[in-house]
Amino acid sequence: MMDDRGLRLDDVEIRLGERRLLALNTRIAPGETLSVMGPSGSGKSTLFALIAGFLDPAFQASGRVELDGRDLTGLPPERRRIGLLFQDALLLPHMSVGENLLFALPSAIKGRHARRRAAETMLDKVGLGDHFARDPATLSGGQAARVALARTLLAEPKALLLDEPFSGLDAELRETIRRLVFGLVAERDIPALLVTHDREDAEAAGGPMVELPAAGEP
Incomplete structure (x- = not known):
């Protein structure tokens, strides 16, 4: 029997006009952090926006995003139960x-x-x-x-999206906040997705990594 807990990206594809930005088919288990890496323009922030529910209509998306077996497609951001953490505290x-x-x-x-x-x-x-x-x-x-x-x-989010949340911190503080964030993800037993261009952040997350090609690459 398939475990439907966690955050599932089921044949997700995002395009801008004729150009395919990314294609992902993966599941993030509860307590796990998936790191999505890539240079600027590779689609990291676009994926973040798709999952959170505020993708710019200039982009075309297909596939399904599911959280604990619930299809998020068409739901407004406030009903998705997804927490967002950005570089700026806001x-x-x-x-x-x-x-x-x-x-x-x-x-x-x-x-x-x-x-x-x-x-x-x-x-x-x-x-x-x-x-x-x-x-x-x-x-x-x-x-x-x-x-x-x-x-x-x-x-009380059911999943967490992390958009370069450590990049504005000095090295020592960065390590401390990383441990805190990833420790609480594991303690809360919720899936998290980290978008970053920093390999050390991805390695600190301790989960699987996906590397997106630069814009224009196949």
Whole structure:
């Protein structure tokens, strides 16, 4: 019996006019991170957009994207249950760190105290337990990356998409945030897809790798 858990790319193909950008047929198991590598213009970010649900209509896509056996085709981004983590933290500047996290909490968590407790617990998990009231403008790059990760995970995604999330960090901090991200992917037992041009990031993920050819190559 085929295991339908995880993120499945079933004969996915993306074209721009007559040019095929990429073709993938693979499954990312729960707790696993698939790294998709390639130079600029190879289709990494386009694949990210297809899975997340905001592919530019200039591109043509075929195949199916399934998450835990559920076909995501045609679903709006907010119904896909996919968390996104980008190079920039994208924290809301008019909210405190804690308010940024509360904003992401599912509505199923009721009550002011319960919601705050959930946010504080997640801040503890990423090593920022005393940062609830902090202004995002006062955070270092590594702290902002941790808050962005906490906010993404608080939304309880069923899969995680990582778009060059470590590229703005120095070498030591990069290694620390990598361990944190990939460790939480394994702990949460959710599939993740990392798009990157950095082989060290892909190797740190510890999962399978796919290398896309440069634009124009067969």
